[in-house]
Amino acid sequence: MSTLRVLSTAHGGEGGYDADMQTENTLPTRLLLGPGPSNAHPEVLAAMAQPLIGHLDPAFLALLDGVQTDLRTLFGTDNRFTLPLSAPGSAGMEACLVNLLEPGDRIVIGANGVFGRRMSEVAHRAGAQVTRIDSPWGEPVDEAGVLKAIQDESPDVVAFVHAETSTGVRQDPEVIARHAREAGSLVVLDCVTSLAGLTLELDRWGIDAAYSGSQKCLSCSPGLSPLSFSERALERVRARKVPVQSWFLDVSLLDGYYGTERVYHHTAPISALYGLQAGVRRALAEGMPARSARHLEAAEYLIEKVQPLGFEPLVRSEYRLPPLTTLRIPENLGAEGESALRRRLLTQHGIEVGGGLGELAGQVWRVGLMGENARLECVDRLVWALDKELNSNPGTE
């Protein structure tokens, strides 16, 4: 029988690195500075340990109502249909696309990284005619290219990524969204790494469907995808000629449970939602102005501190995504060296940073300073460990 030990957390730099070796029943303590998950606050962890109640219990439905209200605030929307989908962000992406697209529909996707390309793959599988406008990884979406495609094709849907987790680029959504709406297109926005890290204004920007993830700037456990659909988007779903290909992701069926009827669809992930409640409350208690300023300050401090060690930011300052910074690996490290160095940061210092993804594999690191981890102390711990690994004389260890 297992005897589980709950170790102290390493969030926010308050907890020191616990050097205990992992045994069968204990887990190492990590400072999670990769592309997510970030470290969850002890309040979030304690919330998940609360005893279960039923998914149709009035007490649980009241909790869920509160979570939905709080998510609206964080998304910057009045969308009634705003809920935590019972699956990770990738499923949130798929929910947006398979509900809004019918076979043969046209979609224009602005792609500047892994997640724009993933949107394209998901839309293809939904039977859509996809026009993908690529731009170099590390640059924002090719706005002129997307606007031209909107003009040429009058697409049913326009989709792009607000916060590209593979490149660390922040996209200004306003211009594309305005042109798309003027052309009668619905606008889908990937907010996986921006929700609760940047101030979102879905309604002001004119976004019709957006999705996020629980494990990034909300600092909750992975597995939930906050999701929001405008009334305009819901009307499009109601007007479909063929059913949504996914029963599990069908927003009309989801609306039966998360709306006022409370009809059973699937069993909601109770414990994860306890944790999400605690996470969104923490974000709202801090307030988005202070929270986004904290993310910005931490990211700027990171760049200032790692440049002397040879790591240069990939992205120009005006497009940088504070929760996720991509750093070019010093040339003298090489692809093999960067991987070995990341492994040493993990095993010797308990610090996780992310490697490059897709085209940028082996070329950049992805350093997440998200949610609870967007703090100067986290940067200090990383820089201290990095400096030690890069500059120590191996013979003296």
Add this chain to the structure above:
Amino acid sequence: MSTLRVLSTAHGGEGGYDADMQTENTLPTRLLLGPGPSNAHPEVLAAMAQPLIGHLDPAFLALLDGVQTDLRTLFGTDNRFTLPLSAPGSAGMEACLVNLLEPGDRIVIGANGVFGRRMSEVAHRAGAQVTRIDSPWGEPVDEAGVLKAIQDESPDVVAFVHAETSTGVRQDPEVIARHAREAGSLVVLDCVTSLAGLTLELDRWGIDAAYSGSQKCLSCSPGLSPLSFSERALERVRARKVPVQSWFLDVSLLDGYYGTERVYHHTAPISALYGLQAGVRRALAEGMPARSARHLEAAEYLIEKVQPLGFEPLVRSEYRLPPLTTLRIPENLGAEGESALRRRLLTQHGIEVGGGLGELAGQVWRVGLMGENARLECVDRLVWALDKELNSNPGTE
């Protein structure tokens, strides 16, 4: 800011009902005797409160390996592709069907309740030609009808439910599975309410794809769907002419992460998997012979104790599903009375039982004695509360 209180659990009858009123930040304590979730053991709850580590951390991948091994044991299979899908059981159902069916493929579904019908709906949406063989709710699948349909149609897939959570019927899978395989069909089995409550033998029965849920007889939090595909099923997926309609549920992509390559697909739900590890270990420590005997004993005790109160089992004894018993509501209660009585059990006694679903709404209760709750003490608490509500003089309270 929230100050969350962790209340004592009500599992296994060891914890008394906590009469604290629910306030904004506390949750009521419930004995969960509905169709799931069941109460999680404190070990499972404590496991979920462990600090997060990354989904590509070697320590996490080792944990995941162990969970996958343990799930194989519980499913009774050597299937390499056995994993906890990052979404509820309904998504597990969809994963089985959308991977194995291509547009135009034929499927025969034996349906004797809500979940057989749901399979049919999901298969329709995948573009399959569906032959649904219905049988009365509360009866097993119409075996002769299914065998005839297999003979007539040589379907690509045959699917049915091992443990119908809407009716409390247990299906013997062997005869249908054998005939289906002989006809060259793949066999899909819904094991949502049987895994870890009944001894499963997927390999001996000849099942090609099966799915379950974490919140039933495993007594973990809802949100994960244990899933298993045979090599024969994986070959069918590899031979597809069109891509799987769902990117999120594509087993070839899932295999990249859960197999040996460990390629990022989506971020696994870390905390839920900590809980699942604890839950499967508890099940294996007890052993399935003892565990299934405990479920049977509890269900038989329930029926013995509620018959004097006017509740009769819907299902004949040879087909009863021990983890979930459907009870006909006494005629003198009526539809309104049964609902009010369930509400009083919940609010006055902290006990959740399930109402009827679909065709059986208002006619039966669904009493789950699953996992940690398959204990005589749980029955005693329910019967005591039921007796009090039915037989007390309201004037004396």
